[in-house]
Amino acid sequence: MALKDKVLEILEDNRGRSVSGNKIAVSLGMTRSAVWKAVKQLREEGYTINAVTNRGYCLTSDNDILNEPSVISFLETKELGRKMDIFKSIDSTNNFAKSLAQLGAVNGHTIIAEQQTAGKGRMGKKFYAPNNQGIYLSVIVRPQLSVEYALMITSCAAVAVAEAIEKVSGLRCGIKWVNDLYSNGKKLCGILTEAAIGVEQGGLEYAVIGIGINVSNTSFPKELEDIATSIRAETGKNVNRSQLVAEILNRLEVRLGDICTKEFLDDYRKRSIIIGKRIIITRNDVSETVQCVDIDNLGKLVVRRDNGEEVALSTATITLLD
Template identity: 40%
Template sequence: MTTKDEVLGILMRSQGRYVSGEELARRLSLSRNAVWQAVKSLQNEGCSIDAVTRRGYCLTDTPDLLSPQAVEKHFSRRAPCWDVEVRKTVTSTNTVLKAMAESGAPEGKILVAAEQTAGRGRMGRRFYSPAGSGVYMSLLLRPACGPAESLYITTAAAVAVAEAVESVAGREAQIKWVNDVYLRGKKACGILTEAAFDMETKRLSYAVLGIGVNMRAPAGGFPDELEPIVTSVFGEADYDPGKRNRIVAEIVERFWRFYENLDEKAFLKGYRERSFLTGKDVYVVSGAERRPARALDIDDEFRLHVRYENGADEYLQSGEVSVKPRGGAA
């Protein structure tokens, strides 16, 4: 946690009363000048902090910026291992957290960013992650499971995100197999799980669960190529920056509830009920081939059950599926 985060934490816990620079310096083992620098940095980021000679500093309003303290304020429960870190900008939260995992970081590390300069989605696609638009986060997991069960991490996360969106925004969310959360027929959230396999134990060494949520449309709108297929949780009129902290907290809490008993698959019912593809005509994409099919349901292992035009059935464990446009045009 940075000096700025530690100062903000004390001021948030003392909100409404002044804390002297001397007390802050003593509690954090810092110089008075370091405290002053941290306060100025927080003020520049939008925190309402009064500074009064011989009284100290007072946080006069709960800040809207992303911060560990603001996220933690929304936890109704807390696992001992959770460690929230917030950065203004990263290349990719998954990339940064994977490096931490390789260096031995423990399970429960949560990295949150307001911007990604090299965000990634499935199949190497770029994940558009501008500042002031979304919230981007990754969780470090060290599950006691093999590769086959790792799909449960992604599907549990999809249900957790959908539940969090419904709770925070009051809007019905759907899940497009296997890892996208949809609102009003468009993608509002993407999920990317990356893992390292331990050959000796035949289990995952670690998994990094990445989640990107479009909280509002970026200034000037989404790029032309994304506009027809993506949306945001909030419109400009009902967007509240403070809800970024709440949605991070709700996603973490809801996911962890599933993760603690992953093999019980308590999230299966919620996944099925929110399935965006069930009952739709789709294309199953494999390289350049696009086979028309109908999506029938989700089975107990979260495989997508499809039936091709020739009557053959297949249960898809992974892959790419797109909704067939009305009228059948490609």
């Protein structure tokens, strides 16, 4: 760990309180001059650190740059997030996570970025991920599950993320099957799960759960302004992104641990914004208007056609009818 990161860790542990440069220097076995240089580097990276004569350095409570010490300070997990990499910018956290998973990365290894230049959504769509305004993370999980649970991992994650957002911000989210969180009719969050099948064991070798949340966005590109929203836009409040990242990992570990009981499906159904409504489903470029009936016990979407036939879908693009 670089000296500036060690200094940051101490400042994070005392966020909002002053710590003397001498105390930092002694605890890290470095000179006060080296502490000053480290603080200077952190300021250049965007951290607001006040220096008060005879009191020391203080990392102000409104700092919202994602960093490992800050996330860890809110973390309650055993495995998820205990190994993490944080980037200023990356093409896709999911792509990087998959490359790590293929090299044997441990369960819970988490990739976080301040910005994605090529974020991915379902069906190959691009996910809008501007700098310092959202949460873009991917978690590698190695569940002992059969292939049929692959779809349920996304559903399980949707419940966990909704719970985390509600706890940290107070904003209740609805779920649009299978992977989107909505608030007031607009998309707030997208989830993309990519899984690898183990040939020998016939089950999931690993899954990468990618999560993108609009947190502090106050504006969107023209093509998104009528369909996207953010936590700040809905609540008028800024939330601590490190706290929200940690709470997502906290809730995700709990929910994934109970995935075989399928208890999360009750909460998924309660948060559904499409059950009982007329929707348009699109598969293989063919669209059909149907009635959404339920989410079954495998996470599939149950719809009723106009002729009365009911079918359970694993994949489809959903459009809500006004």
